[in-house]
Amino acid sequence: MACIECIMINVYSKKIEEGEDGQRLDVFLAAQTGKSRSLVQKEVKRGDVTINGNLVKKTGTLVGVGDVVEVVEKKLTPTVTAQPKEEVFDYSRITVVAESDDYVVVHKPSGLLVHQTPAEEPHTLVTWLMDRYPQIENIGDSPERPGIVHRLDKAASGVMVVAKTQKMFDHLKQQFKDRTVEKGYTVLVYGNVGNPHGTLDFLIERGKEGRMAARPKQGVLSLKNIKRRQTGKEALTEFWMKKEFSRFTLLRVKIHTGRTHQIRVHMLAYNHPVVGDPLYAIKRYKKKSDEPLRRLFLHATTLSFMDLTGNPVTTHADLPEELQVYLDKLT
Incomplete structure (x- = not known):
């Protein structure tokens, strides 16, 4: 009120x-x-x-x-x-993919933040986690991110692993640091990529208004008229073509590093922005006749890591219905 x-x-x-x-x-x-x-x-x-x-x-x-x-x-x-009615998030959209005493793998839906930000949005994955697993309150490095060892963009969907014990948190954190966790994504991009397989190693740095910026590395790709010292963090994205449409390409993507918005900013720098991306978009690719997609077509399909006993754990989340329906309409 x-x-x-x-x-x-x-x-x-x-x-x-x-x-x-x-x-x-x-x-x-x-x-x-x-x-x-x-x-x-x-x-x-x-x-x-x-x-x-x-x-x-x-x-x-x-x-x-x-x-x-x-x-x-x-x-x-x-x-x-009365204040404007607060948007209600349907937490039943979150599903448990796999679970043990040490971890839980969830399918995070699009439109949900992983944890709180300075914008103080009311709905987060952490809210759901704390309600379901209150024992994780003190797990991790920060009280705002209990059990959280990695993230997915709010606009993205897919599998995420959350630690339920401090021992598992430290174990997962080391795996992410060593880059032994395998993360696979299904991504629809604008344009015809052409190459059945490729790698992108543009450096990534923070730009303006919440955007990240990607630039080719000196000595790897030609850059003309460089007027300042090269900055940015190493980032490596690998992709394979799954299916090509008249104006789109469906990719399987693997990231070898975990930079903010990595896939989105790399694909933009590659001139094939992700469909449905409101932040990294190229207007010339869009047409009024395109079927509207009210979310980002970026889905974390697979996630593989080691449990505390050293056994590999591989998890999978199918494409959400709204993405599959959109895909089925493409020609």
Whole structure:
């Protein structure tokens, strides 16, 4: 609920009786209402006072028997109003793919943040996790990210592993550091990629307005007129063509590093942006006749890691229905 200021109107009305006549208007009203003469005079000058329905501007006007004096009082008062209805997230869209005493692998739907950000959005995967697994509250490196060792973009969907014990958290964290965790994605991009297999090693650095920027590495790809020292973090993305359409290409993608927005920014730098990406887009690829897609076509399909006993764990999440339906309509 929220408070806003509204105008409340009260009307004071008094008929002049015998013995009350002959008084100045401001003197009469001050005596009747308990207000100061100066306040009454302001009301008169403001046009809030009438005699017999006629506006009075002179505070020294004399009142007579039978006159009806009215004062319209206007006050600002806080009024409680309903706030716009908060968008409700359907947490039943989250599904458990695999689980043990040490970890849980979930299928995160598109549109859900993994953990809280400075924007303080109300719905996160952590909210669901804490409700279902309250014992993970103190697991990990940060109380805002209990059990979280890696992330998926809010707009993306797919498999994620969450640690349920500190030992598993440390074990997974080391695997991500050593880059032994295998992450596979299904991605639809604009244009015909042509190559059945390729690798992208553009450096990635933070750009403006929440965007990341990718640039070819010096000595690997030709860059003309470099005017500043090369910066950015190493990033390696590998892709395989799964299916080619008239204006799109479906890719299987594997990332060997875990940079923010890595696939999205690499594919943009490669001139094949991800379909449905509101942040990294090239307008010339879009057509009004295109079937609308209200989410990013980037899905974490597979995730492989080692459990505490050293056994490999491979998990999989099928394409969400909305992506499969979109794909089936392409030619």
